[in-house]
Amino acid sequence: MGAVPWFCGANQHSFKTVNPGTAPDAPGDSPDLLHTINNLKRVPFGTVPTMAETSCPAKKQTLLSPWRRRSQWSATLLLLLTPWFRIDGNSLLRIDIPALTLHFFGQLLRIEELYLVLIFSLILTMGFLLMTMVLGRIWCGWLCPQTTLTDLAEWMATRLGLRGLKHSRKKLLGQKLALQLSFLLLALLVSANLLWYFITPQLFFAQLFSGQLHFSAWIFLLVFTAVIYSDLALVRRLLCRDFCPYGRFQTSLSDQTTLTLHLPESERERCIECNSCVRVCPMEIDIRQGYQIECINCGRCLDACRQVMSNRNQPGLIGYSFGTTGHGAKALLNPRTLLLSLATLVLLIILMFAIYYRPAASLKVSVSHTAASRILNDGNQATFFNAWINNRSREQATYRLKARQTGTNIRLTLKGQTDQIELEAGENSRVDFVLVTPAPENQLGVEFILMDRNGVELAIAEAYIKELQGY
Ligand code: SF4
Numbered sequence: 001m002g003a004v005p006w007f008c009g010a011n012q013h014s015f016k017t018v019n020p021g022t023a024p025d026a027p028g029d030s031p032d033l034l035h036t037i038n039n040l041k042r043v044p045f046g047t048v049p050t051m052a053e054t055s056c057p058a059k060k061q062t063l064l065s066p067w068r069r070r071s072q073w074s075a076t077l078l079l080l081l082t083p084w085f086r087i088d089g090n091s092l093l094r095i096d097i098p099a100l101t102l103h104f105f106g107q108l109l110r111i112e113e114l115y116l117v118l119i120f121s122l123i124l125t126m127g128f129l130l131m132t133m134v135l136g137r138i139w140c141g142w143l144c145p146q147t148t149l150t151d152l153a154e155w156m157a158t159r160l161g162l163r164g165l166k167h168s169r170k171k172l173l174g175q176k177l178a179l180q181l182s183f184l185l186l187a188l189l190v191s192a193n194l195l196w197y198f199i200t201p202q203l204f205f206a207q208l209f210s211g212q213l214h215f216s217a218w219i220f221l222l223v224f225t226a227v228i229y230s231d232l233a234l235v236r237r238l239l240c241r242d243f244c245p246y247g248r249f250q251t252s253l254s255d256q257t258t259l260t261l262h263l264p265e266s267e268r269e270r271c272i273e274c275n276s277c278v279r280v281c282p283m284e285i286d287i288r289q290g291y292q293i294e295c296i297n298c299g300r301c302l303d304a305c306r307q308v309m310s311n312r313n314q315p316g317l318i319g320y321s322f323g324t325t326g327h328g329a330k331a332l333l334n335p336r337t338l339l340l341s342l343a344t345l346v347l348l349i350i351l352m353f354a355i356y357y358r359p360a361a362s363l364k365v366s367v368s369h370t371a372a373s374r375i376l377n378d379g380n381q382a383t384f385f386n387a388w389i390n391n392r393s394r395e396q397a398t399y400r401l402k403a404r405q406t407g408t409n410i411r412l413t414l415k416g417q418t419d420q421i422e423l424e425a426g427e428n429s430r431v432d433f434v435l436v437t438p439a440p441e442n443q444l445g446v447e448f449i450l451m452d453r454n455g456v457e458l459a460i461a462e463a464y465i466k467e468l469q470g471y
């Protein structure tokens, strides 16, 4: 085997040579997973094909492209359909801005509980980093909505005969207009889909057809439609190549264990220089030159090479490999990957505990800013309070408020609607009440307790009553 080009972490545009004797080029060196992927459509080397294979060999092969398309469409469908799903009447995933609540897989998280979402976001980020370290830019090639939209835009252009074919000017104009209209409709669908993560699709269509869609929703729709239309019509792969922050960021995560496509040195002599692998590459790179940061691991070059070589009854030359160190998937057992996996797992456990032990209700209490405290005829002090109660459960609940002052025998009396407080699932409601106490000297600390109908304490809030001056 010859020298295998590889990239180094500090400068991804430069290459270095690793021990040529350890490159996993021989089939026996590949781990099971890679062996399976790399041989999905491989025509056994040296076998004598039958007439059917000779006349149409490409049809005998299993390509990666259908699997990539399935993966892209599954991710797209998931994004499209998620806003339509509900758990116990609540959206699966939606930000309710007026209620400052996040609908999160059956849980209703108020803004004060966003630490849970932060932990979840951190887990997602770390999982994403881990995926990039192990599988490179597989997200870009196989799942990213931007790639799917670009593929769709290119497919539309091909279907309308606007890619690679010459037409009369008049015919071309009509096709171009049809293409731009398709882009506009697609952009409108995508921006509406984004909006459904804030307004339920059912409410969106009801308001749209009754002419009651809020102007902020219209602005959202128009702005995002314009942005996505520009992306489809003008930007496309340029975003992946030059602007996407993830694409830039992943270069510092890839190392000599990351999954990449490459043409092994041992196979170079079989290359017939047909350039098929270069022509199909959406990122316009030549994988024969070694790994390049623009590569999105889509596998098109691998398919192209397999098809070309199958016509010669030979296996393709390009393959996936976890780096070129010859350790295969075992190369993943390195401190960086293991530490990140462990940290992700720990965060996941913390999140599960935080959700499991999350209180069923929350209580916030503060002295009213609109109703002034006063001294009553009997010498007691009346202090006006506002309480905010949030029912975090998925069921309607009835609550009761109680006041207590630990360590003293001071009599505390609550007046107002502090009993039989009924809240729907997820509802956040304000309750106004009055606390009557002996007039304090300086200030008095009081605890307010929120209880369910069985007297179980659910939440506690503290407040201070101040001595009134001038009485
Ligand atoms: S080099 Fe191959 S895997 Fe990488 S982007 Fe181009 S076609 Fe896709």
Ligand code: SF4
Pocket: 263, 270, 271, 272, 273, 274, 275, 276, 277, 278, 288, 304, 305, 306, 308, 317, 318
């Ligand atoms: S498709 Fe295969 S044979 Fe053709 S140029 Fe690329 S690597 Fe060589």
